[in-house]
Amino acid sequence: MASITINGTKVKVKNGTTILNAAASIGIKIPTLCFIEEINEIGFCRICVVEVEGEQDLVSSCNTPIKSGMVIETDSKKVIKSRENTLQLLAANHRFDCWRCPKDGSCEFYDILKEYDILFEEFGPGIARKDDLIYGTGISQDLSKCILCKRCVAVCNNVVTAKVLKFRDDDGMNPFVSPTVGLEFDQTGCIFCGQCVKVCPTGTLFETDHIQMVEDMLKDENKTVVVQIAPSIQASIGEEFGFDVGTSTVGKLYNSLRLLGFNEFTDTSLGEDLVILEESVELKNRIEEGKTLPLFTSSCPSAVRYAELYQPEYLENISTSKSPHILQGAVIKNYYAPKYLNKKPSEVFVVSVMPCTAKKYEISRPELEVDGVRDVDAVLTVRELAKMIKRKGINFKKLSDDLPGSNLIEFSKATNESKSCLNETESILGAYSNLIDKKDLETIKYKVTYGDTVKLSEGIIKEATVIIGSKKLNIAIVHGGAAMKEMYHRLNNGKKIYHFIEFMGCPGGCLNGGGMPIEVDLPMHEVIKRRTIAMYVQNNEELPLRKPHENEAVLKTYEEFLKSPFSEEMLKYCHTHFTRKEYRNE
Amino acid sequence: MTTESFEVNKLFEKWIQDGNTKLDEKDLVIQLKSYLESQHPEICGKCTPCRDGVVKIEKLLDKYVDGTATLKTLTELEELTYNLRSSRCSVGLDIGKNMEVILENNYNVLYQPVKKY
Numbered sequence: 001m002a003s004i005t006i007n008g009t010k011v012k013v014k015n016g017t018t019i020l021n022a023a024a025s026i027g028i029k030i031p032t033l034c035f036i037e038e039i040n041e042i043g044f045c046r047i048c049v050v051e052v053e054g055e056q057d058l059v060s061s062c063n064t065p066i067k068s069g070m071v072i073e074t075d076s077k078k079v080i081k082s083r084e085n086t087l088q089l090l091a092a093n094h095r096f097d098c099w100r101c102p103k104d105g106s107c108e109f110y111d112i113l114k115e116y117d118i119l120f121e122e123f124g125p126g127i128a129r130k131d132d133l134i135y136g137t138g139i140s141q142d143l144s145k146c147i148l149c150k151r152c153v154a155v156c157n158n159v160v161t162a163k164v165l166k167f168r169d170d171d172g173m174n175p176f177v178s179p180t181v182g183l184e185f186d187q188t189g190c191i192f193c194g195q196c197v198k199v200c201p202t203g204t205l206f207e208t209d210h211i212q213m214v215e216d217m218l219k220d221e222n223k224t225v226v227v228q229i230a231p232s233i234q235a236s237i238g239e240e241f242g243f244d245v246g247t248s249t250v251g252k253l254y255n256s257l258r259l260l261g262f263n264e265f266t267d268t269s270l271g272e273d274l275v276i277l278e279e280s281v282e283l284k285n286r287i288e289e290g291k292t293l294p295l296f297t298s299s300c301p302s303a304v305r306y307a308e309l310y311q312p313e314y315l316e317n318i319s320t321s322k323s324p325h326i327l328q329g330a331v332i333k334n335y336y337a338p339k340y341l342n343k344k345p346s347e348v349f350v351v352s353v354m355p356c357t358a359k360k361y362e363i364s365r366p367e368l369e370v371d372g373v374r375d376v377d378a379v380l381t382v383r384e385l386a387k388m389i390k391r392k393g394i395n396f397k398k399l400s401d402d403l404p405g406s407n408l409i410e411f412s413k414a415t416n417e418s419k420s421c422l423n424e425t426e427s428i429l430g431a432y433s434n435l436i437d438k439k440d441l442e443t444i445k446y447k448v449t450y451g452d453t454v455k456l457s458e459g460i461i462k463e464a465t466v467i468i469g470s471k472k473l474n475i476a477i478v479h480g481g482a483a484m485k486e487m488y489h490r491l492n493n494g495k496k497i498y499h500f501i502e503f504m505g506c507p508g509g510c511l512n513g514g515g516m517p518i519e520v521d522l523p524m525h526e527v528i529k530r531r532t533i534a535m536y537v538q539n540n541e542e543l544p545l546r547k548p549h550e551n552e553a554v555l556k557t558y559e560e561f562l563k564s565p566f567s568e569e570m571l572k573y574c575h576t577h578f579t580r581k582e583y584r585n586e
Numbered sequence: 587m588t589t590e591s592f593e594v595n596k597l598f599e600k601w602i603q604d605g606n607t608k609l610d611e612k613d614l615v616i617q618l619k620s621y622l623e624s625q626h627p628e629i630c631g632k633c634t635p636c637r638d639g640v641v642k643i644e645k646l647l648d649k650y651v652d653g654t655a656t657l658k659t660l661t662e663l664e665e666l667t668y669n670l671r672s673s674r675c676s677v678g679l680d681i682g683k684n685m686e687v688i689l690e691n692n693y694n695v696l697y698q699p700v701k702k703y
Binding site for chain 2: 056
């Protein structure tokens with residue numbers, strides 16, 4: 001323990017704490033810009049400077065550990081003046097077109113400028129350091145807004161381990177952050193998980209815009225616009241409209257979709273159920289025929305792209321079924337639309353609302369189409385959907401909580417109440433167990449072998465052994481880029497034989513996806529926890545696991561359209577293939 | 587180290603040792619600019635006060651060369667100089683300390699052209 005004085009208050013804190021944390025412990029918030037706890041503690045932005053008695057210069061509080069007897073001033077005249085000057089310098093190299101900025105209200109840089117009431121004297125705001133726009137199918141980068149905080153670099157390096165975004169400084173005075181110079185994101189090793197978009201304090205990194213396309217289609221009389229919602233959206237969309245983190249607003253969400261003018265709306269549960277059935281059959285086939293194991297899930301496009309780019313020798317392992325929303329898009333276009341709406345597949349425009357930026361990339365994959373019709377035409381993130389709702393002038397808070405009826409909801413609704421599809425692995429194994437033993441799966445006890453159960457936001461590997469049909473199956477759940485790297489390392493070592501692995505690109509899974517609302521005040525693992533609870537408001541935790549083989553919507557789809565798992569139709573509409581992809585990371 | 591920067595260092599020795607060294611405005615501004623330019627290769631471009639501050643100081647000095655400097659220019663110059671005290675490493679800190687010495691010893695040289703009455 002060390003005793004220090006902060007702004008005249010005597011505090012006792014543990015040795016080794018930073019000044020920032022020590023100040024936070026007595027309720028003083030020092031402003032930060034480049035700081036992310038344990039990921040980016042580099043002290044580059046110099047916003048968090050404080051005055052320490054006896055030191056000539058100002059020190060950054062985020063990475064200076066306290067010493068016994070320190071006397072710290074966090075808001076002396078010198079400190080405030082320095083912060084103001086630094087902010088002026090940063091703002092002089094930032095293009096301010098806030099009204100059309102993709103960050104839209106959650107810009108930390110804007111907030112801090114406002115807090116310090118920055119005036120410009122000699123240098124007005126709005127001269128961009130560099131005005132390149134780097135395009136990518138999932139995420140894009142607008143260099144004119146970059147303030148060089150290096151948060152995205154740290155996250156890309158440590159959390160995702162893709163090392164795409166780098167700090168580049170050729171001639172000393174014109175530094176910038178970008179993927180490989182001269183290339184678009186798609187040509188680099190980017191997996192489009194969108195974690196960098198979430199940490200960017202300005203609107204430099206943003207999801208590639210699909211709003212324009214969707215709004216045009218909504219006005220088009222000849223198109224039937226169908227929207228499908230990922231289950232995690234209902235737990236997070238409220239945050240964009242001032243609800244607390246972890247408020248489920250499913251009724252309001254569907255009502256707002258109706259008001260936005262979508263012809264049909266539903267969630268992706270039918271697609272999920274079909275994927276679960278398909279993958280369980282695939283697992284059974286592979287185990288019986290002794291084909292390549294372990295089986296990897298293919299729901300997360302980030303994880304798939306990760307394998308395609310960095311681990312091409314494992315492409316055989318990935319389940320060939322399409323991801324849920326793509327599969328459901330194919331089913332809606334080729335089965336639901338002709339049969340129930342009397343429309344040709346090409347007259348239907350399918351929009352998915354996803355917590356994910358990688359899904360935007362996924363729909364651009366050339367193989368995801370049937371007879372020349374794309375399975376899904378546009379993907380909106382939660383933030384984009386919220387922006388559309390605001391733009392349309394819909395008062396989200398005042399909307400009714402009742403679920404509006406719709407033919408498509410009736411058509412695709414799961415008939416048996418069950419947990420929402422957060423537990424993909426358990427659902428697939430449950431379905432597999434039903435295939436083999438005709439009984440339900442017991443609760444799986446996981447052992448965490450990498451990462452921390454509390455700090456979900458750093459990635460995690462959970463392993464378990466389940467016995468199904470007198471056969472022991474080693475399964476693993478891998479969330480986050482660093483964990484994926486570790487898992488592939490373990491697979492290469494070959495010490496343990498796995499049968500089934502669930503890969504997710506984002507640490508913490510889809511609830512921490514790159515398209516989710518940005519929460520600055522709460523630590524990420526807390527946000528994930530609250531959103532998980534919100535998911536179970538609608539789907540009580542006591543509820544049984546999904547049983548897709550008992551779901552009448554699924555059975556009907558099979559009966560009328562897809563015949564059986566791995567039938568000819570299934571292979572045509574619901575399966576895809578993966579190819580090795582070239583990349584340049586320099 | 588280039589001869590150019592070596593000359594600058596000598597200049598500083600003179601300034602620091604002998605506070606009374608008088609330079610006229612044009613000389614001072616040009617010498618200062620050449621000093622700051624000589625520091626460019628050292629700047630890593632990571633922390634804000636040094637990366638952006640030095641460039642801005644040079645632009646302010648350009649105003650003196652153009653003859654468009656006002657009192658605001660001098661205030662801003664001072665503020666940016668003192669702000670270099672919050673730099674991350676000693677490259678920025680040193681530039682700041684040297685600049686402070688210059689401002690203290692030659693304040694009137696920079697003040698004369700901008701004073702209002």
